[in-house]
Amino acid sequence: MTKQLACACEDVSLDEVRRAFALGHRDLESVKRYTGFGTGPCQGKSCLALVVRELLRLGATPAEIVPFTARAPVQPVALGELATLDPAALPLDDGIPVEPPATDVPSAHPQAPLPAHADVVIVGGGIMGLALAAELAARGRTDVLVLEGAYLNAGASGRNGGGVRAQWSTPTMIRLARRSLELCDRFAVEMGVNVWFRRGGYLFLAPTKEQVARIERNAALHRREGLRTRVIGPAEALEVVPELDASRFLAASHNPDDGVVFPWPFLWGYAGKAEALGARVRTFTRVTGFETAGRRVAAVVTDRGRVACDTVVVAAGAWSKQVAALAGVALPNRPTRHEILVTEPLKPWLDPLVSVLGNGLYFSQSQRGELVGGMGDPAEPEGVVQGSTLRFLARFARAATAAVPALAGVKVLRQWAGCYDVTPDNNPVLGPAGLDNFHQLSGFVGHGFMMAPAVAELYADWLTGRGKDEIFDRFGVERFARGAVSREDFIIG
Ligand SMILES: Cc1cc2nc3c(=O)[nH]c(=O)nc-3n(C[C@H](O)[C@H](O)[C@H](O)COP(=O)(O)OP(=O)(O)OC[C@H]3O[C@@H](n4cnc5c(N)ncnc54)[C@H](O)[C@@H]3O)c2cc1C
Numbered sequence: 001m002t003k004q005l006a007c008a009c010e011d012v013s014l015d016e017v018r019r020a021f022a023l024g025h026r027d028l029e030s031v032k033r034y035t036g037f038g039t040g041p042c043q044g045k046s047c048l049a050l051v052v053r054e055l056l057r058l059g060a061t062p063a064e065i066v067p068f069t070a071r072a073p074v075q076p077v078a079l080g081e082l083a084t085l086d087p088a089a090l091p092l093d094d095g096i097p098v099e100p101p102a103t104d105v106p107s108a109h110p111q112a113p114l115p116a117h118a119d120v121v122i123v124g125g126g127i128m129g130l131a132l133a134a135e136l137a138a139r140g141r142t143d144v145l146v147l148e149g150a151y152l153n154a155g156a157s158g159r160n161g162g163g164v165r166a167q168w169s170t171p172t173m174i175r176l177a178r179r180s181l182e183l184c185d186r187f188a189v190e191m192g193v194n195v196w197f198r199r200g201g202y203l204f205l206a207p208t209k210e211q212v213a214r215i216e217r218n219a220a221l222h223r224r225e226g227l228r229t230r231v232i233g234p235a236e237a238l239e240v241v242p243e244l245d246a247s248r249f250l251a252a253s254h255n256p257d258d259g260v261v262f263p264w265p266f267l268w269g270y271a272g273k274a275e276a277l278g279a280r281v282r283t284f285t286r287v288t289g290f291e292t293a294g295r296r297v298a299a300v301v302t303d304r305g306r307v308a309c310d311t312v313v314v315a316a317g318a319w320s321k322q323v324a325a326l327a328g329v330a331l332p333n334r335p336t337r338h339e340i341l342v343t344e345p346l347k348p349w350l351d352p353l354v355s356v357l358g359n360g361l362y363f364s365q366s367q368r369g370e371l372v373g374g375m376g377d378p379a380e381p382e383g384v385v386q387g388s389t390l391r392f393l394a395r396f397a398r399a400a401t402a403a404v405p406a407l408a409g410v411k412v413l414r415q416w417a418g419c420y421d422v423t424p425d426n427n428p429v430l431g432p433a434g435l436d437n438f439h440q441l442s443g444f445v446g447h448g449f450m451m452a453p454a455v456a457e458l459y460a461d462w463l464t465g466r467g468k469d470e471i472f473d474r475f476g477v478e479r480f481a482r483g484a485v486s487r488e489d490f491i492i493g
Pocket residue numbers: 102103123124125126127128129147148149150151153154155156157158159160161162163164285286287288315316317318319323338339340374417418419420441442444445446447448449450451
C-alpha cells in the first residue's frame with residue numbers, strides 16, 4: 001500500500017485527512033487539529049494547498065477552508081537569542097496576527113438544522129460546555145443542545161497548557177482537582193480517544209522566603225488532604241530536574257501525582273460521548289441574543305435561528321461576560337490574554353511541569369517531546385485579544401533560560417495566545433445569575449481545563465436533582481455583592 005504524504009513535518013498522510021473529514025472535521029482549523037498537519041516547523045507552507053485541494057474534492061465549502069493563521073516566529077528561533085531582547089522595549093499591543101475572534105468565522109458551514117426547542121441549551125463548545133453536555137446525557141437528560149460559535153477547540157480549551165494539578169491552597173480546589181485527575185486517568189479508555197495523560201508531577205520553585213512559607217503552608221494542607229506533596233530543597237529538586245539552576249530558588253513543592261494532558265482530544269471525547277447519548281452539538285452557530293419572559297430566558301437567538309428552551313448554561317469562557325450581557329446580566333469577569341509557546345521536540349528529559357512562583361513561568365514536556373510553556377504578563381489589560389507578541393517571547397525566554405540555562409539552545413517553533421477568564425477572587429462563577437434559568441459556568445482563570453471534568457459531574461448532578469454540592473453556594477455570583485469572597489491565590493501565569 002502506498003502512503004500519500006500530506007504533511008512531511010508531522011508525517012500526516014492524505015488518508016488521515018480523508019478520515020478526519022469523514023469523522024466530521026470538515027473545516028481547515030478542525031482538520032489541522034485532528035491530524036496535526038501544518039503544526040510542524042514549516043507551518044503549512046508545504047501542505048496547506050494540498051490539504052485544501054483534498055478538502056474541496058471531498059466536498060468542503062469555501063467557508064470551511066479559510067486558511068488557518070500562521071504563527072510567529074516565522075522561523076524557529078533559539079530561546080537564548082530571544083533572551084537577549086529587552087521586554088521593556090517591546091510593545092504590549094494587540095500582537096500579530098490580530099486574529100478575528102473565533103466567533104467571527106463565517107457561519108456558512110453545512111450544519112444540521114437547529115431544533116425548535118431544547119430542554120437545556122449550553123452556550124459554548126469548550127471543555128466546560130461539552131463536559132456538562134456529556135454528563136447530563138449520561139444522567140438521562142439528553143435533550144441538550146450545545147451551541148458553539150466556531151469550531152471545537154477555538155477557545156481557551158484548545159489553546160492551553162494542559163496542566164492538571166492537585167496542589168491548590170484550599171480543600172475545595174484540591175477535592176475538585178483530585179477528582180479531575182482520576183477522570184483524566186480513565187478518559188482515554190472510556191472515551192476511546194488518546195489524551196496523552198502523563199503523571200510526571202508538578203514542581204513549584206520558590207525563589208523567596210515568602211514563597212517558601214507559602215508552599216510549606218500549602219504542603220501541610222496537602223498532607224492533611226492525603227496528597228503526596230513534599231517541600232524539598234534545591235539538592236533534591238535537582239534529582240527531579242537535574243538541569244535546573246539551583247541558585248535561583250530556595251525550596252520547591254513537588255507532587256509526583258500531578259500531570260499534563262493534550263487538551264484537544266478531551267473536547268472530541270466529550271462531544272462524541274454527548275452526541276452518542278442523544279445530545280446535539282452544533283458548531284459555527286453563534287448566539288446573538290436571548291428572549292426573556294419575566295425572570296426567565298424563553299429562547300436563545302442565534303445566527304442560524306431561534307431555539308426555545310427551559311434552561312440556559314453560559315459556558316463561553318472569556319466570552320461569557322459579553323454573552324451574559326446579551327441577556328442584560330452583568331458579570332464581574334475580566335477576560336485577559338495569556339500567551340504560550342511550543343518548542344521543537346526534544347528527547348524525553350523533563351518529568352514534571354515546572355513553575356516558578358512569583359514570575360508566573362511554567363513549562364512541561366509533551367509526549368511528543370516539545371516543551372509547552374507560558375507566562376502571564378501583569379501589564380496585560382482586560383480584553384478578548386488573541387494576538388501574539390515578541391514581548392512575550394522575550395519575557396518567557398529570559399525566565400526559562402534563567403531557570404534552566406541549557407534551554408538557551410532550544411528553538412521556539414510557534415507561539416499563540418488565548419484568554420484567561422479572570423474573576424475578582426480567582427474563583428469561578430457558577431449557578432443562576434440575574435435570571436432564574438440562566439446559569440453561569442465561567443470565570444475559571446487559568447485552571448478551567450483541569451476543573452472541568454469534576455465540575456461538570458457536580459453540575460449535572462445538581463441540574464438533574466441529584467443534590468447540590470457546596471461549590472454552588474460558595475461560587476455563586478451573589479458572593480461578590482455579599483462580600484463573602486475568599487481569594488484563591490495559588491494561580492500560575
Ligand atoms: C494559554 C493558556 C494556558 C492555560 N493553561 C491551563 C492549564 O495548564 N490547565 C488548566 O486547567 N487550564 C489552563 N488554562 C485555562 C483553560 O484553558 C480554561 O479555563 C478552559 O479551557 C475554559 O474552558 P471553557 O469551556 O469555559 O471556555 P473556552 O474553551 O474558551 O470555550 C468557550 C467557547 O465559547 C464559544 N463562544 C463564545 N461566544 C459565543 C457565542 N456568542 N455563541 C456561541 N459560542 C460562543 C467560543 O468560540 C469558545 O469555543 C489556560 C488558558 C490559556 C489561555
